[in-house]
Amino acid sequence: MSSFQQDGSKMNATPQATQKATQQTVTSVHRWTDKLLTFTTTKPDGYSFTAGQYARMGLPDESGMIWRAYSMTSAPSDAELEFYGIIVEGGLFTTQLDGIKPGDPIWIERQPYGFMTVDRFTDGNDLWMLSTGTGIGPFISILRDPYVWGRFHNLVLVHCVRHADELAYRDELTALAQNPPGNLSNAGRLQVIRSVTRDEPADSKTLSGRITTLLQNGELEQRAGLPLSVEGSRIMLCGNPEMIEETRRLLHERGMRPVRRAIPGQFVTENYW
CATH class of the missing domain: 3.40.50.80 (Nucleotide-binding domain of ferredoxin-NADP reductase (FNR) module)
Incomplete structure (x- = not known):
């Protein structure tokens, strides 16, 4: 079973990121509380997953790309990808995530992961x-x-x-x-x-x-x-x-x-x- 990272890991934005991931666009953000949010993104061409799997996504900061695993909450047949997450105070990834808005870029790896299906x-x-x-x-x-x-x-x-x-x-x-x-x-x-x-x-x-x-x-x-x-x-x-x-x-x-x-x-x- 996969064990999700607490709040991200760093790697350089290129060339590894561009080889494994594709740049997508945030399309909506819904705040449940000041710490809980749902956000949607465009879906990479040909992206296919089984309900219960997760994606690795990246957000840039001043020193590179921060990566985090998030389960899809969207159905496999949906036109967009949806995710649900929590903002961790001081977290590498969620500090960046807290400021996202529609139109912002986000990187999503081309391969989904996970076996909880x-x-x-x-x-x-x-x-x-x-x-x-x-x-x-x-x-x-x-x-x-x-x-x-x-x-x-x-x-x-x-x-x-x-x-x-x-x-x-x-x-x-x-x-x-x-x-x-x-x-x-x-x-x-x-x-x-x-x-x-x-x-x-x-x-x-x-x-x-x-x-x-x-x-x-x-x-x-x-x-x-x-x-x-x-x-x-x-x-x-x-x-x-x-x-x-x-x-x-x-x-x-x-x-x-x-x-x-x-x-x-x-x-x-x-x-x-």
Whole structure:
């Protein structure tokens, strides 16, 4: 599994950057909070990716090019690329990202990366997507793609954040649950479970506590009305490395194993930090 860098790495803008990447244009910026933003870019000619993958992108500063990995939140069929990120105070990449506006240039590598994709599962009825913070990004892409809706009977997205205003994409997720993409007659059922760790829940639909706590005390399964089982559940984890590690341990205790090359399993993970 890939482990995203904290806030970028540096390399010279040329010639390596121009060999591996293509210059694109920022087309829109949406601010969810002062630290969270969604931005879209033009899409490189011939660019193809699988929902759940990520791109490496570059922004120039005074000493070269700063690179950072971001999951696409757009569907593979979309005409533009969309990304969701957080501004890290003093971060190499996000200091530059914080100032972007439509019309600005941005470099995107021609090759997408990552293996946290639904097609890694060979069976299962229920897909659980467990995310913290901006780790929800790849799951937005997955849920915008009709493929997953015909692949599983039940889709459960869990989004855990510190503060309620960090629960991004709420309206779209509500709309997707009511009207899945692709007009499928056999579309799976989506449930979105939200949790906050530092605020009091604003309503009875929002849980309080970390994913690992909610997994241990049974609240996740109770809220979803579905058991987590070796036979039926397939699980994707994306977010804080500590959450990933502890959840892996809890899943191992339930007899679940990670998907390996040519070896079926019950879960896949990606650190997003």
